[in-house]
Amino acid sequence: MSAFFEALEQKFGAQIQAPSAEREDEIYVVVGDPDIRALAEYLRSEFEARLVTVFGEDRRSVERVFFNYYVFERKGDTRYLIVRASVRADHPEFPSLSAELPAVNWQEREIQDWFGLKAVGHPNPRKVALHDNWPDVHPLRKDFLLETVLPPFQGERHIYRPALGEGVFQVPVGPVHAGTIEPGHFNFAVAGEPILYLQLRMFYTHKGTEKLFEKLPIPKAVFLAESISGDSSFSHGTAFCQAIERAVQMEVPLRALIMRTILLELERICNHVADIGAIATDVGFVVANAHASRLKEMLVTLNENLTGNRLLRGMICVGGVRRGWNAVQLGLLRATVDAFAADFQDLVTLIDSSESTRDRLEQTGVLLPEKAKDLGIVGVAGRASGIDLDVRRDHPYAAYGRYSFRIPVYQVGDVNHRMQVRVDEVNESLGILRNAAEDSQHGEFRAQIPPIPPDRCAVSAVEGWRGEIIHWIRTGPNNHLERCKIKDPSLNNWPALVEAVQGNIIADFPVINKSFNLSYSGTDR
Amino acid sequence: MFKIIQKTIRTGIVTKAYPAELAHVSEHFRGRPHFDFEKWTDARPAAEVCPTGAISLRDSHDSREVTVDYGLCVFCGLCAEASSDKAVRITQEFELATKNRRNLVLTAEYTLNADHTHRQLGTVRPGSGNVETDVKIVGQKAHETIRKVLGRSLAIREVDAGSCNGCEVEIVALNNPIHDIERFGIQFVASPRHADMLLVTGPVTRNMELALLKTYRAMPEPKVVVAVGACGISGGIFGKNYASLGGVDNVLPVDVYIPGCPPRPQALLHGILLAVGRLGEKLYHERGG
Numbered sequence: 001m002s003a004f005f006e007a008l009e010q011k012f013g014a015q016i017q018a019p020s021a022e023r024e025d026e027i028y029v030v031v032g033d034p035d036i037r038a039l040a041e042y043l044r045s046e047f048e049a050r051l052v053t054v055f056g057e058d059r060r061s062v063e064r065v066f067f068n069y070y071v072f073e074r075k076g077d078t079r080y081l082i083v084r085a086s087v088r089a090d091h092p093e094f095p096s097l098s099a100e101l102p103a104v105n106w107q108e109r110e111i112q113d114w115f116g117l118k119a120v121g122h123p124n125p126r127k128v129a130l131h132d133n134w135p136d137v138h139p140l141r142k143d144f145l146l147e148t149v150l151p152p153f154q155g156e157r158h159i160y161r162p163a164l165g166e167g168v169f170q171v172p173v174g175p176v177h178a179g180t181i182e183p184g185h186f187n188f189a190v191a192g193e194p195i196l197y198l199q200l201r202m203f204y205t206h207k208g209t210e211k212l213f214e215k216l217p218i219p220k221a222v223f224l225a226e227s228i229s230g231d232s233s234f235s236h237g238t239a240f241c242q243a244i245e246r247a248v249q250m251e252v253p254l255r256a257l258i259m260r261t262i263l264l265e266l267e268r269i270c271n272h273v274a275d276i277g278a279i280a281t282d283v284g285f286v287v288a289n290a291h292a293s294r295l296k297e298m299l300v301t302l303n304e305n306l307t308g309n310r311l312l313r314g315m316i317c318v319g320g321v322r323r324g325w326n327a328v329q330l331g332l333l334r335a336t337v338d339a340f341a342a343d344f345q346d347l348v349t350l351i352d353s354s355e356s357t358r359d360r361l362e363q364t365g366v367l368l369p370e371k372a373k374d375l376g377i378v379g380v381a382g383r384a385s386g387i388d389l390d391v392r393r394d395h396p397y398a399a400y401g402r403y404s405f406r407i408p409v410y411q412v413g414d415v416n417h418r419m420q421v422r423v424d425e426v427n428e429s430l431g432i433l434r435n436a437a438e439d440s441q442h443g444e445f446r447a448q449i450p451p452i453p454p455d456r457c458a459v460s461a462v463e464g465w466r467g468e469i470i471h472w473i474r475t476g477p478n479n480h481l482e483r484c485k486i487k488d489p490s491l492n493n494w495p496a497l498v499e500a501v502q503g504n505i506i507a508d509f510p511v512i513n514k515s516f517n518l519s520y521s522g523t524d525r
Numbered sequence: 526m527f528k529i530i531q532k533t534i535r536t537g538i539v540t541k542a543y544p545a546e547l548a549h550v551s552e553h554f555r556g557r558p559h560f561d562f563e564k565w566t567d568a569r570p571a572a573e574v575c576p577t578g579a580i581s582l583r584d585s586h587d588s589r590e591v592t593v594d595y596g597l598c599v600f601c602g603l604c605a606e607a608s609s610d611k612a613v614r615i616t617q618e619f620e621l622a623t624k625n626r627r628n629l630v631l632t633a634e635y636t637l638n639a640d641h642t643h644r645q646l647g648t649v650r651p652g653s654g655n656v657e658t659d660v661k662i663v664g665q666k667a668h669e670t671i672r673k674v675l676g677r678s679l680a681i682r683e684v685d686a687g688s689c690n691g692c693e694v695e696i697v698a699l700n701n702p703i704h705d706i707e708r709f710g711i712q713f714v715a716s717p718r719h720a721d722m723l724l725v726t727g728p729v730t731r732n733m734e735l736a737l738l739k740t741y742r743a744m745p746e747p748k749v750v751v752a753v754g755a756c757g758i759s760g761g762i763f764g765k766n767y768a769s770l771g772g773v774d775n776v777l778p779v780d781v782y783i784p785g786c787p788p789r790p791q792a793l794l795h796g797i798l799l800a801v802g803r804l805g806e807k808l809y810h811e812r813g814g
Contacts, residue, residue: 131732139767148767150731175736178715180683180696183733204732205687208768220576223599224762230691230787287529293701294539300698301551308555310789311691314601329553346532353528521689 004047004081005029011042023246025079025395026459036070036085037095044101049074049081050389051097051376053470054104055485056111058142060089066117068094069472069485071459078395080459087117096122103376106491114140114210129203129524131157139211146211160199163189168196171506175204179510182520186509193505198498202523209525213484214476218244218318218452221481225471226313229488229522234260234267235464236486236522237316239471242397243460243484244318247475248452255443256320257399262333262436263303263312263321264398265429268465270299272422272429273344275517279419280351282511283360291347295340302336305329320446330437337433344430348423361416365500365512368413377496379467379489381516384421385413385496391463402439403432413500418515452479466490466519488522540705544804548791550617555600557618557784560593562633562649565612567642571604577755577762580604589635589643595621596629596758596772599786620807621784622796626774627652628806629758629782672802674747675721678710679801682720682744686737686776687730687769692754692787696724704790711797717743722800723750727757728769729776741777749780749800753793758782 008029009016020028031039043049052071059067066087073080087094096119098105108119109128116138119125126132130139133153137144163170168191175183185201209228213221225240226233238260245252277292300310306329307315315321325333351357367377369386382389390407392400408424410417454477462469467489476482497516501509541549550556568591572580579597583590605613623629634647685693699706700713714720717740729737741750752773755761760771773779783796798804 137767144767146766150767153735175733176684176717176740180685180693180713182685182688182690182693183736204736205685205730206732206768207687207728207730207763208766209763212763212766216576219574220762223576223601227689227691227756227762230689231694233691287533290702291532291536293698294536294703297698297701297703304554305551306553308551308553308602309600311694311787313599313691313786314555350528350532519690520685521687 007046012039022457023249026082026246027079028082028084028457031083031085035095036068036083037097037100039083040070040097041100043072043081047074051101051104052080052468053472053485053487054097054107054111055472055487056087056115056117056140057474057483058115058140061142065089066092066115068111068117071470071472073394075394080395080461082459092116093118093120095120096125098122098124101376102374102495103492105495107487114138116141129206131201131203132159133157139208144211146208146215158201160187163197165191167191184520188506188509190506193507194503195501195506195509198501200494200498202494202520205521205524207525210484210486213481215480217479218481219479221484222317223314226316228486228525229490229519230311231271232267232464232466232469232488232519232522234263234312234316235462235469236471236488237313238264238398239460239462239464239469240484241316241318242462243458243471243473244449244452244475246460247456247458247473248450250319250447250450252320253444253447254399255324255441256445256447258402258436258439259321259325259445260316261399261403262433263307263315264462265432265436266299266303266306267312269340269426269429270296270303271465271517272426273299273347275514276347276351276419276422278514278517279361279415279511280357282514283357285351285354285357288347288351288354288357291343291350295343295347298336298340298343302332305332317446319449320444322446324445325441327441330441333433333437337430337437341430344426358416360508360511361419362414363412364415364508365504365515366412366414367496367500369411371499372413372496375495375499376492378492379463380418380421380425380465381493381496382467383407383409384417386411389468391461391468395461397460397462399436399439403435405429405432415511415515454482464489466517467493486522486525488519488525490518490520490523493518494523539702540708541703543704543791544795544798548619550619552617554617554619555602556616557595557621558598558600558602558604559614559616560631560633561612561614562646564610565608565633565643565646566610567608568635569641570607570609571613574603574607576601576603584637584641587637588647589637589641591633591635593631593633594629594759595784596626596782597755597761598784599755599762618807619785619789619792620795622781622792622799623806624781624799626758626779626782629784668802671747671749671800675749675801676803679722679797680712680714680720681722681724681797682714682717682740683724683726684737684740685726686733686757686773687728688726688754688756692726692757695787695790695793696726696753698790699793704794706794706797709798709803717741718745720744721748722797723748723777724753724797725750725757725773725777726753727773728760728763728771729773731768731770734770734776737776750777751781751783751796751800752779753783753785753796754788755784755786758784761786
């Protein structure tokens with residue numbers, strides 16, 4: 001650790017204040033009058049550090065400045081390095097990193113929208129989180145009230161870039177889609193069948209979640225965390241509770257950590273098997289989906305038996321989990337895992353034996369590894385394109401340190417590989433579940449929470465089934481939060497969809513989109 | 526092809542006969558919290574922990590009005606855990622859909638002891654002055670027409686007006702072989718122009734209001750609107766804020782409300798069949814809260 005900071009100090013000297021390590025794996029560095037661009041470039045080139053997320057905070061009332069946080073990690077190091085740069089209230093500008101690091105394009109624009117800070121040098125500084133017809137407000141500023149009633153919209157929601165040329169058409173799709181999915185707008189520029197260019201417009205489901213986190217007492221905010229992205233309730237809930245537990249530096253009982261691991265893996269398998277079925281549907285193999293959705297139903301029925309809710313809600317809490325499991329429940333867990341495993345193998349064989357299905361999936365929606373790296377793609381989509389990241393191994397949490405599992409990484413980055421990653425992960429998860437089920441019978445499942453002091457910061461990461469979920473919090477007085485930053489993996493991965501569809505025919509868009517299956521609500525919050 | 530047929534035959538029929546038969550529900554499932562108002566000695570602990578304000582209190586110096594709103598409830602079970610007098614019990618009931626928002630609300634009046642615990646129960650009545658739709662009962666269509674026109678074959682257009690996607694997960698499950706909604710002649714359609722029913726999840730965001738209204742207007746008459754989940758009914762944990770308009774009935778006339786977070790597939794089915802007159806309501810407040 002020290003070599004790393006000595007190198008930083010040597011290079012940047014007085015600009016960097018001494019790192020404070022509240023927890024061993026979370027190190028804060030404060031930059032005075034920063035050139036964050038030089039620092040980010042240095043961390044990237046010298047240490048191959050990856051910029052995990054960028055977000056802002058309004059600290060004007062206490063420290064008279066805004067803060068921007070840059071969270072870095074590097075391969076083989078379980079620590080997060082968090083660089084905090086202040087932005088003057090009377091000069092609300094910060095240097096943009098997006099030209100060099102396209103991965104933070106949307107996140108920097110979010111800081112512009114939420115806090116009214118200008119990202120200087122941003123290649124595309126238009127609004128992203130607030131649509132263009134919103135009044136001039138910055139909802140995450142402390143002087144903006146959650147309950148504010150805004151005036152009606154005025155003007156265009158968004159002007160899309162024109163796509164010109166003989167025979168070139170623009171096809172607008174959404175926000176209400178043909179299927180039962182979340183809302184977002186896709187603007188395709190097509191020349192005949194092939195897609196030339198896709199423009200996305202998200203944030204239709206923005207419902208003030210991060211602002212609302214600042215208003216709810218922490219025990220109630222757990223339920224809000226469960227509603228960030230409905231299919232990842234337990235992952236987001238865990239990320240949130242972990243953040244609080246880290247902030248107060250409390251121990252969570254081992255039994256609870258094992259139970260969390262089990263539920264996190266159940267959530268992963270549930271969604272993976274549903275996606276495998278949905279991908280099959282989108283290329284016309286409906287029988288496979290019937291089996292996949294039957295298998296999913298088997299798991300959500302188990303979820304209900306283990307947690308009282310089919311989507312695992314109402315189980316996670318700060319300090320552990322809310323209920324233990326008896327022998328009957330654990331028996332059901334083991335039996336369901338065994339029954340599922342055999343049936344899942346049949347499903348995979350069924351899909352593998354269908355050549356027409358494989359033909360539609362291979363070389364469709366290719367995301368090249370180098371593009372994936374530039375765009376900072378995480379999770380399933382990243383691992384299908386050579387990006388070897390997995391929070392479970394890189395920053396172990398819950399009880400993942402106790403179990404061995406393989407992390408599948410593929411290189412082609414087509415729909416087929418995104419499906420293959422899911423198939424492999426399901427099999428690995430079944431192994432984790434079998435081992436963990438033997439471990440989770442005895443002991444406490446919930447620890448007493450000590451009083452939560454104000455002004456504690458903590459970062460928390462969970463490998464949700466889509467990929468890396470990050471929560472960052474600052475505690476406030478009276479069991480409340482000052483700030484809660486949510487980064488769903490979808491936020492990183494939408495630009496990957498734009499890349500992957502280019503050159504494909506528009507009829508393949510549904511299956512390409514499904515192979516990413518990103519969360520709109522997790523993105524929009 | 527042989528493999529496909531072999532697997533199909535080996536799997537057999539998995540569809541469940543709900544509602545003809547009772548739904549199989551786990552004993553651990555958290556359905557409607559039941560309030561034994563007679564026995565309830567103090568509503569404050571439950572109201573204090575309720576994450577969405579589904580249990581709310583209005584105290585004057587020696588009396589208390591307790592309002593329970595199943596339209597806000599996320600079925601977390603904290604109220605039962607917090608009430609040491611065991612007056613709140615979690616049941617496995619999930620068929621809570623209703624045509625009248627009032628039916629999701631119960632109001633109990635108590636006189637209070639000096640320490641603000643309950644002295645005596647006064648009246649328990651459905652509805653409350655606090656629920657907006659109490660005053661504007663909207664969307665009540667001629668039931669007979671709806672049943673005649675839509676009661677046999679129904680086309681549903683689903684709109685996510687801002688949900689977390691939890692309700693969508695369960696709506697999609699209606700199409701799986703276990704719940705198989707098509708056995709009722711009901712199908713989900715891609716265009717509002719083909720739809721008889723608008724199934725809406727919420728909260729309705731500011732950004733989705735226009736799209737929701739346009740979808741509604743594109744549907745032919747007669748049409749029904751069903752609000753799904755705590756957020757669709759009332760805004761749920763999100764409520765109303767700068768970006769959220771709350772429940773669907775703040776934007777559209779709603780015919781049926783389906784509580785849940787999210788409602789399980791059978792609860793959705795019950796609500797959908799209720800909306801077209803093929804099933805009746807289960808009025809729990811007539812069964813004593």
